[in-house]
Amino acid sequence: MKNITVIGSGTMGNGIAHVFAQNGYQVSLVDVNPQALEKALATITKNMDRQIQKGILSEEQKAKALANLKTYTDLSQGAAQADLVIEAASENFAIKTNIFKQLDEIAPASCILATNTSSISITKLAAQTKRADKVIGMHFMNPVPVMKLVEVIKGYHTSDEVNASILTLSKAIGKIPTLVEDYPGFVANRILMPMINEAIYTLYEGIAGVEEIDTVMKLGMAHPMGPLQLADFIGLDVCYSILHVLYDGFGNQKYAPCPLLEKMVLAGDLGVKSGRGFYDYANGTKDLVVAKNFSIRP
Secondary structure (H helix, E strand, O other), rough: OEEEEEEEOOHHHHHHHHHHOOOOEEEEEOOOOHHHHHHHHHHHHHHHHHHOOOOOOOHHHHHHHHHHHHEEHHHHHHOOOOOOEOOOOOOOHHHHHHHHHHHHHHHHOOOEEEEEOOOOOOHHHHHOOHHHHHHEEEOOOOOOOOEEEEEEEOOOOOOOOHHHHHHHHHOOOOEEEOOOOOOOOOOOHHHHHHHHHHHHHHHHOOOOOHHHHHHHHHHHOOOOOOHHHHHHHHHHHHHHHHHHHHHHHHHOEEEEEOOHHHHHHHHOOOOOHHOOEEEEEEOOOOOEEEEOOOOOOO
């Protein structure tokens, strides 16, 4: 596989494109929004400059990587010659379904269709195509150029050959893949999201404040980032969506999103992306400032 198409140029999409281009693959980055593509290229360039400063990348390697990267607003152009397509669009089943149906018609018959979904069923997406054996999950971690893990999720009909190809490919771009079964939340989010949700409940029930909860988890459990700060980083809307996938998939009350999380999402306080979540990111510094008084007792 040499021709890689990435659908979606947001945080995950541009990170995935960055890693493949840096490792010598020909990358087509596709997004319907040309401004989003411009922003993605600027982000990739900035992140490569940061790698140069850290001695990870040379100027020559940066130039070669950027030369490997092309952008398209037309899916039919961007995916027509692909060996592998990685969909990294919004975490929305309807959006992903539409993309997979188009890809099934556009991409070569030999092309593997992967999704970067963090929770949506691979089997369900594969059923929208005529190539269920060639559909697989590649759940990268954010930030993609830094984080080593790729959660590789095999759908019900994903072939052993495709599983093996994606595991080998993940290693070729410097990642450490883990192969998991296709059940709600897979492994990463099935464990992570209940922890975040419980941290939000701990705040909601007035047991401790934002900083106190995050401090306990950072200093007591050696987590690099507290669960509430991590939720802000992921996006509270994304956390809410994944919890609903878990709740709907398992029918277990323990996965039901905390009412405070739901209220914050409805209010538009989504974390870093909106400038405000459990912390306030509008001050322009790296210092964490709690967004408001969360003294809540139901």
